[in-house]
Amino acid sequence: MIKEFREFISRGNVMDLAVGVIIGGAFTSIVKSLVSNLINPLIGIFVGGIDFSDWSFKFQDATFKVGSFINSIISFIIVAFVVFILVKIVNRITRKKVDDDEVEPDQSEIYLKEIRDLLANSTIKEGSDYSGKSDKQI
Numbered sequence: 001m002i003k004e005f006r007e008f009i010s011r012g013n014v015m016d017l018a019v020g021v022i023i024g025g026a027f028t029s030i031v032k033s034l035v036s037n038l039i040n041p042l043i044g045i046f047v048g049g050i051d052f053s054d055w056s057f058k059f060q061d062a063t064f065k066v067g068s069f070i071n072s073i074i075s076f077i078i079v080a081f082v083v084f085i086l087v088k089i090v091n092r093i094t095r096k097k098v099d100d101d102e103v104e105p106d107q108s109e110i111y112l113k114e115i116r117d118l119l120a121n122s123t124i125k126e127g128s129d130y131s132g133k134s135d136k137q138i
Contacts, residue, residue, distance in 0.1 A: 028079060035074045 008014065040052045055067030105113075 027082075028075070031075045031078050031082075032071070035071050035078065039074060040071065 036053055043052065052067040052070050055070070056063055056065045058064070
C-alpha cells in the first residue's frame with residue numbers, strides 16, 4: 001500500500017497539481033494585497049474617499065461586511081483574468097507545436113491508401129461512375 005501511494009504521488013500529474021495549488025495560493029495572496037492596498041484606494045479617490053475594506057452595515061445583531069465582499073469579487077476577477085490569459089497562451093503554444101509536427105502516415109495507412117486506389121482503378125475499368133483517386137484521411 002505504501003508502494004502504491006508512493007507511485008501515485010510521484011506521478012507527474014499529481015506533482016504538477018501540487019505545485020499549481022501552492023503557486024495559486026501565493027498568487028491569490030498577492031492579488032488580495034493588490035486589491036486592498038492599491039486598487040481600493042484608487043477607487044476610493046474617484047468615489048469620494050470611501051474605503052471599501054471597512055464598508056459595512058448592521059442589521060440587528062448581524063454585521064454585513066459589503067466592502068470585504070467587494071474586495072473578494074475584485075480579487076476573483078483579477079485571478080480569473082490572469083488564468084484566462086495563461087490558458088490562452090498555453091493553448092496557442094500547444095496548437096503551434098502540434099501544427100509544426102508533420103505527422104507522417106504509418107505503414108498501415110499507406111497500405112490502406114494503396115488498396116483504396118487499386119479498388120478505385122478496378123471500378124473505373126468496369127465502367128463505374130467513380131471519377132478518380134481520393135486523398136481523404138482514413
